[in-house]
Amino acid sequence: MEYRFVHHWNYALREDEHRILESAISLTSQPRSKAFLQQAAEFIATHGHIQYLVIGKLSDDGRHVITNVFLKNGKALPSITYPLEFTPCDSVLTQRFCYYPNNVQDHFPLDLELQELNIESYLGSIFVDEEGDPVGLIALMSDKPLENAAFVEHLVLVLSPAIEEELIQERNLPA
Template sequence: MEYRQIHYWQYVPGLEEENVLEAALDLSQKGRHDAYLAEIASFISENTGAKYVIIGQLSEDKKHIHTLVFMKDKTVLDNYTYPLKGTPCEVAVAQRFCYHPFDVAPAFPDDLELQELQIESYLGSILLSDDNEPVGLTVLMDVKQIENAAFAEHLIMVLSPAIEEEIKMLR
């Protein structure tokens, strides 16, 4: 599918990154279980160094995201629902991808969560249905710049089909 391309940079993974991407492919083909999305989020966090990872499902009215996994420092936190309006997630849904390497909180002053968590950097990628309709997002956030954002996007891209399949089964 066309959206599964690295967006804003020329990127060729190194040997260590190739090994991580191979492990991601193995994970995406692994048998499903109740904590599968949390396992994927933990894998993303571990291999990108992102402080926060969110895997979220878009509401039927397409105005909210309900987190299926909300993880901080590889610890799963309580899920919650938040409005898209005025957030970088709104941009990710509209443009299929959103990356703010720094100063994301000031760029979205109405997003109080970004302020409260002191988020500096944001990377969000859309999840799509079989009909290429938005169904959710995978988001990385950090209090510092996300290291190697091109690799992070590539990793999310590899894991997106498995996440999308889980969302489809939840619906």
């Protein structure tokens, strides 16, 4: 497979990107409401120029993702549940982070949603609990190469601990 670990790239943040990351840190330090996951997703989508963004939790059997947030061009879409098998999200669970800069459909020909959405590039990262077990993931997708994947990875990494906390807290709520 041809995926890249973006965090191995040598990347120096621009001044405006430093300000955006400071805003991301500020977002995580504010009191959180139920809307935090939506706010974090919108922040990443806006500042990363992301076409599609998913933040989702794993199903009890670990074979599906249930979206907490699903955005298209910054607009919320209805929550969906989708199987992990044959998707780049399944690779995220084993690799913890992966990036397909282009032709992601070629690597996952059985993922019909990638074809339907005409997805060209994919960046995904896992969320884990205190024991290191996966609780969810984030997937960023576009019908063209991501504008600045290294910066987008920085955004995801800065917001990941707070997103993880929210997913863990949601998982621990009584049914």
